[in-house]
Amino acid sequence: LRYVYRFGGGVSDGGNGDKNLLGGKGANLDGMAGIGLPVPPGFTISTAMCTRYYDEGGKFPESLKAEVADGIAHIEGITGKMFGDEGDPLLVSVRSGARISMPGMMDTVLNLGLNDKTVEGLAATSGDARFAWDSYRRFIQMYADVVLELDHGSFEEALEIAKEDKGVHLDTELTADDLRALVAAYKKLVDQQWGKPFPQDVHDQLWGAVGAVFGSWQSDRAKVYRRLNDIPGSWGTAVNVQAMVFGNMGETSATGVAFTRDPSTGERAYYGEFLINAQGEDVVAGIRTPQYLTLAARERAGAKAASMQEAMPEVYDELARVFDLLETHYRDMQDIEFTVQQGKLWMLQTRSGKRTAKAALKIAVDMANEGLITRKEAIGRVDPAALDQLLHPTLDPKAPRDVIAKGLPASPGAASGKAVFDADTAEKRKAAGEDVILVRVETSPEDIHGMHAAKGILTARGGMTSHAAVVARGMGRPCVSGVGALAIDAKAKLFRVAGREVKEGDLLTIDGATGEVMMGEVATVQPELAGDFGVLMEWADEVRRLKVRTNAETPLDCRTARQFGAEGIGLCRTEHMFFDASRITAVRQMILAEDVTGRKAALEKLLPEQRSDFAEIFEIMAGLPVTIRLLDPPLHEFLPHEESEFAEVATATGIDIDKLKRRAAELHEFNPMLGHRGCRLGVTYPEIYEMQARAIFEAAVAVATKLGEAPIPEVMIPLVATRRELELMKAVVDAAAKAVFEETGTTLEYLVGTMIELPRAALKAGEIAEVGEFFSFGTNDLTQTALGVSRDDAARFLGVYVEQGIYAKDPFVSLDIEGVGELIEIAAERGRKTRPDIKLGICGEHGGDPASIAFCEKTGLDYVSASPYRVPIARLAAAQAAL
Ligand code: ADP
Numbered sequence: 099l100r101y102v103y104r105f106g107g108g109v110s111d112g113g114n115g116d117k118n119l120l121g122g123k124g125a126n127l128d129g130m131a132g133i134g135l136p137v138p139p140g141f142t143i144s145t146a147m148c149t150r151y152y153d154e155g156g157k158f159p160e161s162l163k164a165e166v167a168d169g170i171a172h173i174e175g176i177t178g179k180m181f182g183d184e185g186d187p188l189l190v191s192v193r194s195g196a197r198i199s200m201p202g203m204m205d206t207v208l209n210l211g212l213n214d215k216t217v218e219g220l221a222a223t224s225g226d227a228r229f230a231w232d233s234y235r236r237f238i239q240m241y242a243d244v245v246l247e248l249d250h251g252s253f254e255e256a257l258e259i260a261k262e263d264k265g266v267h268l269d270t271e272l273t274a275d276d277l278r279a280l281v282a283a284y285k286k287l288v289d290q291q292w293g294k295p296f297p298q299d300v301h302d303q304l305w306g307a308v309g310a311v312f313g314s315w316q317s318d319r320a321k322v323y324r325r326l327n328d329i330p331g332s333w334g335t336a337v338n339v340q341a342m343v344f345g346n347m348g349e350t351s352a353t354g355v356a357f358t359r360d361p362s363t364g365e366r367a368y369y370g371e372f373l374i375n376a377q378g379e380d381v382v383a384g385i386r387t388p389q390y391l392t393l394a395a396r397e398r399a400g401a402k403a404a405s406m407q408e409a410m411p412e413v414y415d416e417l418a419r420v421f422d423l424l425e426t427h428y429r430d431m432q433d434i435e436f437t438v439q440q441g442k443l444w445m446l447q448t449r450s451g452k453r454t455a456k457a458a459l460k461i462a463v464d465m466a467n468e469g470l471i472t473r474k475e476a477i478g479r480v481d482p483a484a485l486d487q488l489l490h491p492t493l494d495p496k497a498p499r500d501v502i503a504k505g506l507p508a509s510p511g512a513a514s515g516k517a518v519f520d521a522d523t524a525e526k527r528k529a530a531g532e533d534v535i536l537v538r539v540e541t542s543p544e545d546i547h548g549m550h551a552a553k554g555i556l557t558a559r560g561g562m563t564s565h566a567a568v569v570a571r572g573m574g575r576p577c578v579s580g581v582g583a584l585a586i587d588a589k590a591k592l593f594r595v596a597g598r599e600v601k602e603g604d605l606l607t608i609d610g611a612t613g614e615v616m617m618g619e620v621a622t623v624q625p626e627l628a629g630d631f632g633v634l635m636e637w638a639d640e641v642r643r644l645k646v647r648t649n650a651e652t653p654l655d656c657r658t659a660r661q662f663g664a665e666g667i668g669l670c671r672t673e674h675m676f677f678d679a680s681r682i683t684a685v686r687q688m689i690l691a692e693d694v695t696g697r698k699a700a701l702e703k704l705l706p707e708q709r710s711d712f713a714e715i716f717e718i719m720a721g722l723p724v725t726i727r728l729l730d731p732p733l734h735e736f737l738p739h740e741e742s743e744f745a746e747v748a749t750a751t752g753i754d755i756d757k758l759k760r761r762a763a764e765l766h767e768f769n770p771m772l773g774h775r776g777c778r779l780g781v782t783y784p785e786i787y788e789m790q791a792r793a794i795f796e797a798a799v800a801v802a803t804k805l806g807e808a809p810i811p812e813v814m815i816p817l818v819a820t821r822r823e824l825e826l827m828k829a830v831v832d833a834a835a836k837a838v839f840e841e842t843g844t845t846l847e848y849l850v851g852t853m854i855e856l857p858r859a860a861l862k863a864g865e866i867a868e869v870g871e872f873f874s875f876g877t878n879d880l881t882q883t884a885l886g887v888s889r890d891d892a893a894r895f896l897g898v899y900v901e902q903g904i905y906a907k908d909p910f911v912s913l914d915i916e917g918v919g920e921l922i923e924i925a926a927e928r929g930r931k932t933r934p935d936i937k938l939g940i941c942g943e944h945g946g947d948p949a950s951i952a953f954c955e956k957t958g959l960d961y962v963s964a965s966p967y968r969v970p971i972a973r974l975a976a977a978q979a980a981l
Pocket residue numbers: 138190191192193194205206208340341342343344345353354377378379435436437446447
């Protein structure tokens with residue numbers, strides 16, 4: 099078993115670049131070296147070593163020493179420099195790299211291999227003492243911070259003091275002697291804080307850094323990130339050791355980051371930023387304002403500083419050539435880090451770039467049209483859940499806005515919320531149900547939980563590739579970054595801008611598409627569904643097998659769902675119609691009636707109302723199936739509470755108010771979810787279901803006559819546990835249908851079926867299918883009844899359950915496939931055995947959850963039904979499940 103894989107100089111030990119073994123960074127360094135791109139030589143210590151390191155209680159096996167020595171020899175052979183050589187020293191970077199890029203891991207250490215002796219050698223061979231001492235002071239600062247974990251602030255302070263003493267603003271204005279003095283100051287700080295002198299042995303330096311990378315895998319930050327992103331702790335991280343190239347060797351040197359396409363819009367234009375005479379993360383850290391890569395971007399932004407295309411045209415052309423090679427090789431948009439050393443380009447990293455949902459769509463569709471990927475691959479490239487970002491409203495262009503500042507449009511979408519100035523407060527307020535905007539000077543991995551909790555993120559510093567921007571885009575949070583005008587006082591919890599003051603709790607709106615920051619809340623408009631979205635959806639529709647319906651009952655929801663491509667209604671909850679102000683009195687009258695006659699009188703009033711509701715839905719869904727569930731919830735949900743409400747019912751019915759109150763008290767239930775509800779209402783008061791069925795058929799006949807196209811009503815009986823229940827209820831429905839058809843002289847196709855939402859029904863599905871013509875899995879109740887967990891009370895403990903790994907995810911959000919899923923499989927199988935053409939669907943919340951949809955595809959259901967805004971998500975997820 100080997101742990102070290104070399105790359106560069108014509109070598110690529112990793113072969114096909116296995117990310118699981120080499121980590122994302124290592125695999126792609128190996129891959130780039132493999133296709134002949136200019137990559138500084140180096141080696142990767144595999145993730146398997148990380149696992150072994152932890153298995154052995156945080157120690158390296160002896161055998162690793164020789165392998166690492168081989169790796170160093172490989173670099174020395176290619177560069178012609180020796181590690182630790184006092185004349186012409188080899189310097190390396192030590193970089194962490196898990197399978198997927200992970201904030202929270204150890205930061206990179208650059209310039210490793212410098213000490214009091216080698217720094218002189220570097221100064222002599224480079225002929226640039228300033229450069230040598232700048233590299234040394236950077237090295238000590240980074241090593242002290244990320245490996246020794248000393249107080250970062252005190253080093254920053256020493257640098258500030260050095261600049262102040264000298265009367266300059268920029269690091270680049272410090273001379274070799276200033277930097278030499280700064281190194282001395284840094285070494286003193288290490289002595290004081292660490293209790294030992296800064297390590298002078300280059301091998302000690304190397305092993306210290308490698309150990310710190312592995313150690314950072316179990317840091318709190320890394321653990322939080324893994325938890326939020328479902329990354330198993332067993333993956334481990336790799337370590338990359340690589341020859342240094344220097345972007346800080348004067349005006350012909352630079353460092354930068356770039357995307358092969360615009361990560362925000364998906365536009366086919368190189369996008370990036372770079373800094374001349376700088377190193378490593380200077381670009382992202384916002385130390386100086388970075389310059390644009392392309393002339394077009396610079397002009398669009400109205401920036402003065404030359405773009406790379408202008409300042410270094412040859413290197414730029416080489417970079418553009420590399421971009422195209424990389425896209426062709428990896429067949430995806432790439433996020434790249436590069437350095438230019440004295441006019442020569444070096445590639446330091448490439449990976450598939452994070453992008454907004456909008457960009458993901460555009461890039462997938464464009465790449466398929468360019469022939470770079472297939473349409474099926476394009477379908478697989480877009481995360482269905484991310485579509486959510488596009489389906490929600492954006493700021494109404496006509497709404498008044500009180501714009502107080504403008505920054506960079508770092509991550510699109512609009513968000514309103516209360517200003518908060520730290521991540522913990524963001525999390526707390528979110529937990530209390532408030533919408534918040536997280537306002538920071540700049541963000542760091544410590545802020546991740548707050549960014550997660552926030553509706554949007556606003557920063558004073560940092561560009562389009564800053565931490566805030568990258569993380570926000572990944573999370574789908576709107577973000578405006580680099581609002582230089584904000585004077586943030588995080589301690590006082592306020593910021594000032596343009597003579598105004600915004601305190602914690604004040605309402606703000608940000609528009610991540612324009613970079614605008616506004617006071618108060620701004621009105622929003624519905625999204626545009628044409629363009630790339632429409633194209634990808636069409637492609638998805640061509641490959642998916644599952645039909646997608648919607649859960650809807652209001653005309654607005656039904657129309658929205660149709661626009662989103664719903665192919666019918668999977669669940670129309672009739673009780674939602676009962677709450678309407680104009681009918682609630684009649685509903686109450688029905689419930690509080692003392693006998694059949696009283697109930698019938700009230701139902702008489704409700705019949706025309708329900709009929710017109712259904713007619714409207716049937717018209718919107720013309721020609722499509724509409725599943726209507728008869729009354730389901732416990733009756734007391736409709737009961738009056740206020741004195742005035744009782745009075746209204748008393749007037750309407752002529753029944754004494756005290757009598758009404760007594761009757762209301764009688765209806766109280768101890769466990770209403772398992773009480774007098776669902777078909778139990780129909781069994782005890784058949785006249786309710788009879789009225790509803792009549793309303794359905796009268797409406798269906800009317801619409802069929804009017805439009806010439808008959809809707810397909812599917813009447814659904816809820817909460818059935820036994821065959822006999824369904825048989826009784828079906829008889830009621832059939833009788834109503836027969837009567838209506840006779841009265842109107844029109845006959846229609848319709849189905850009567852049931853929800854499967856009780857474990858007994860799932861088990862006895864074979865018998866139930868003798869009566870029921872379709873099953874719709876009501877997975878909300880089925881989860882509740884199968885797990886014995888009340889969904890209304892689960893919030894108190896479910897979090898801990900998920901944390902403890904008892905359930906992988908909230909079972910009310912993502913189907914418990916092992917348990918509830920097995921009940922569904924049993925019911926589907928037994929139902930089909932009795933009735934081979936039985937129609938099967940799912941109508942719980944899970945109908946809009948991609949993982950649950952994949953299960954529905956596997957089980958061979960006919961359709962899923964999701965809330966209107968989740969219909970496109972379901973269409974795409976269904977297509978991906980079918981690929
Ligand atoms: P991250 O995972 O945070 O992106 P990296 O390991 O990519 O960290 O390192 C950050 C930056 O450090 C790189 O973008 C690059 O600018 C610089 N860097 C890393 N290794 C080298 C190297 N061998 N030579 C020059 N710069 C380097």
